[in-house]
Amino acid sequence: MPPKSKSKRSYHHGDLRAAILAGAVEVIAERGLHGLSLRECARRAGVSHAAPYRHFADKDALLRAIARQGFEWLSEAGRRAMEGVTRPRDRLDGYGAAYVRFAVEHPVHHRVMFASELPNDPAAREGAGDEGAGDEEDDAGAFTLLVETAAELVAPGVDPTPTAVASWSLVHGLAMLILDGRIPAEVVSSPDEAEAFARELFAQWRGALR
Amino acid sequence: MPPKSKSKRSYHHGDLRAAILAGAVEVIAERGLHGLSLRECARRAGVSHAAPYRHFADKDALLRAIARQGFEWLSEAGRRAMEGVTRPRDRLDGYGAAYVRFAVEHPVHHRVMFASELPNDPAAREGAGDEGAGDEEDDAGAFTLLVETAAELVAPGVDPTPTAVASWSLVHGLAMLILDGRIPAEVVSSPDEAEAFARELFAQWRGALR
DNA sequence: GCGAAATGTTGCCGCTGTCAACATTTTTCG
DNA sequence: CGAAAAATGTTGACAGCGGCAACATTTCGC
Numbered sequence: 346m347p348p349k350s351k352s353k354r355s356y357h358h359g360d361l362r363a364a365i366l367a368g369a370v371e372v373i374a375e376r377g378l379h380g381l382s383l384r385e386c387a388r389r390a391g392v393s394h395a396a397p398y399r400h401f402a403d404k405d406a407l408l409r410a411i412a413r414q415g416f417e418w419l420s421e422a423g424r425r426a427m428e429g430v431t432r433p434r435d436r437l438d439g440y441g442a443a444y445v446r447f448a449v450e451h452p453v454h455h456r457v458m459f460a461s462e463l464p465n466d467p468a469a470r471e472g473a474g475d476e477g478a479g480d481e482e483d484d485a486g487a488f489t490l491l492v493e494t495a496a497e498l499v500a501p502g503v504d505p506t507p508t509a510v511a512s513w514s515l516v517h518g519l520a521m522l523i524l525d526g527r528i529p530a531e532v533v534s535s536p537d538e539a540e541a542f543a544r545e546l547f548a549q550w551r552g553a554l555r
Numbered sequence: 556m557p558p559k560s561k562s563k564r565s566y567h568h569g570d571l572r573a574a575i576l577a578g579a580v581e582v583i584a585e586r587g588l589h590g591l592s593l594r595e596c597a598r599r600a601g602v603s604h605a606a607p608y609r610h611f612a613d614k615d616a617l618l619r620a621i622a623r624q625g626f627e628w629l630s631e632a633g634r635r636a637m638e639g640v641t642r643p644r645d646r647l648d649g650y651g652a653a654y655v656r657f658a659v660e661h662p663v664h665h666r667v668m669f670a671s672e673l674p675n676d677p678a679a680r681e682g683a684g685d686e687g688a689g690d691e692e693d694d695a696g697a698f699t700l701l702v703e704t705a706a707e708l709v710a711p712g713v714d715p716t717p718t719a720v721a722s723w724s725l726v727h728g729l730a731m732l733i734l735d736g737r738i739p740a741e742v743v744s745s746p747d748e749a750e751a752f753a754r755e756l757f758a759q760w761r762g763a764l765r
Numbered sequence: 766g767c768g769a770a771a772t773g774t775t776g777c778c779g780c781t782g783t784c785a786a787c788a789t790t791t792t793t794c795g
Numbered sequence: 796c797g798a799a800a801a802a803t804g805t806t807g808a809c810a811g812c813g814g815c816a817a818c819a820t821t822t823c824g825c
Contacts, residue, residue: 357790357803377672379589382781393805395783400803404782461666461735488737510729510738511756518728519720525671527698528720546721567772567821592812603774605814610772614813767825774819781812788805795798 362400364390366414369407373453378460383407408457415454419487422447433497438547440494441516445543448520449536455524459517488513512547519543572610574600576624579617583663588670593617618667625664629697632657643707648757650704651726655753658730659746665734669727698723722757729753 358364368389372381383404384394401407426443427436448455488509495509522528523539533539568574578596593614594604611617636653637646658665698719705719732738733749743749 361803379672383783384781394781395806396804398783456671459731459735460670506739506742507752507756510732510742510752511725511759514728514732514756515721515725516728517732518724518726521669521731522720522724522727525669529716532716532720542717546717546724549721571772593814594812604812605775606773608814768823769825770821770823772819772821775817776815777817778815779813781810783809785808786806789803791800791802793798793800795796 358390358392358396361390361392361396365397365400365407366410369411370453373457378456381408408460411454412458415451415458416487418451418454419444419447419458420490423487423490427494433494437494437498437512438544440491441512441547442540442543444516445520445523446536446540448524449533449539452524455520459521515546516543519546568600568602568606571600571602571606575607575610575617576620579621580663583667588666591618615672618670618672621664622668625661625668626697628661628664629654629657629668630700633697633700637704643704647704647708647722648754650701651722651757652750652753654726655730655733656746656750658734659743659749662734665730669731725756726753729756 365386368386369381371389372385381404383397383401386407387394387397390396397407401410422443423440426439430436430439491513492505492509495512496505499505499508519528519542523533533542575593575596578599579591581599582591582595591614593607593611596617597604597607600606607617611620632653633650636649640646640649701723702715702719705722706715709715709718729738729752733743743752
């Protein structure tokens with residue numbers, strides 16, 4: 346059993362897993378979430394219709410993989426937005442702005458991440474070391490980071506959860522409304538405009554906590 | 556051509572359309588959005604697999620009907636929450652609280668309404684009076700009502716859109732996070748708790764506008 | 766009553782998810 | 796180096812689904 350930790354290339358296809366992942370994002374962008382099919386992904390990768398099953402147990406597993414990738418990118422974007430920023434409010438501002446920007450720049454990932462067609466399955470916990478030796482964090486990572494940042498903002502001893510929930514709600518709701526096209530396009534047509542708009546709303550919100 | 560305006564009963568099934576609508580909501584609640592199938596709805600209604608097509612052009616039409624019903628209920632709940640309330644901030648508070656409560660009480664409708672797998676189709680505008688003589692409002696109604704309420708709150712001459720967007724983002728994001736189970740259950744386990752939590756966040760937010 | 770419209774049924778097609786059996790390539794290890 | 800084993804890809808099959816066409820039945824307007 347080879348330790349398939351890093352380099353996965355030099356097999357039949359090269360890196361089918363990544364190709365299918367990218368193809369799936371492409372298909373969803375073109376035909377929507379319910380227009381995704383494993384067979385279409387296989388077709389675009391130039392393999393037979395059952396090949397994807399060597400890399401994903403089923404369709405849900407593929408969607409979970411996209412969601413996981415999205416959460417990783419989001420966490421990374423949030424960390425990068427806060428790095429070097431020391432004042433707690435500015436850190437929370439930066440995270441929120443990065444959140445909205447991520448949603449606008451990666452709409453498919455955001456939709457899959459929060460499509461919530463992946464119900465809470467606290468089962469399937471076995472086989473240590475079979476797959477995923479790198480990172481085991483799921484969506485919890487993003488929320489944890491947010492709560493920690495909010496904790497720096499509120500008075501010590503106060504439960505930071507409400508502040509974290511409010512912040513997350515604001516940026517999450519804004520992101521969803523933008524992605525669903527329910528916000529006038531002239532307000533948030535580009536990622537930069539979206540981020541600026543988010544920062545404006547966040548500044549107003551921050552005033553309420555004082 | 557009978558004027559099928561009101562009483563739709565006394566045909567083969569009685570009221571297949573309503574039965575399928577209710578069955579679809581049931582199926583979605585049990586198996587998720589992607590677990591919905593017209594054939595399963597037909598089965599539960601006791602009809603053959605093609606019968607639903609006499610009432611819905613396709614699967615999307617069924618989902619659109621559910622969404623329309625949801626938007627009607629939401630608008631009605633918002634109006635009822637604001638009726639008799641005169642102070643603009645209290646009106647906005649009431650609408651937001653009703654919004655969150657609606658989402659918690661009708662999670663399936665909320666999910667379908669904002670699944671955004673129903674892309675903007677400004678086509679198909681013909682045949683006046685064929686169907687739907689009652690109300691023609693879509694999701695625009697909810698947002699319009701919100702903007703109008705926000706307009707009462709801000710200083711005259713100021714664009715109320717940012718305030719409306721912020722308010723909607725907050726309650727919409729909160730609703731989605733609750734429905735997706737990303738908020739600790741001990742905070743918002745019941746509709747009442749969810750509404751109370753929403754009111755608390757809204758009160759904080761309102762302070763920032765002053 | 767009678768024609769027409771509305772409603773429901775049966776049968777079919779292509780597509781999809783998923784599995785099992787088979788084929789091929791690559792890695793591991795004596 | 797050379798087999799055994801593992802990983803990867805292919806073919807074929809099955810049931811379920813969305814959607815359509817043709818047919819059957821009920822109800823309504825007159």
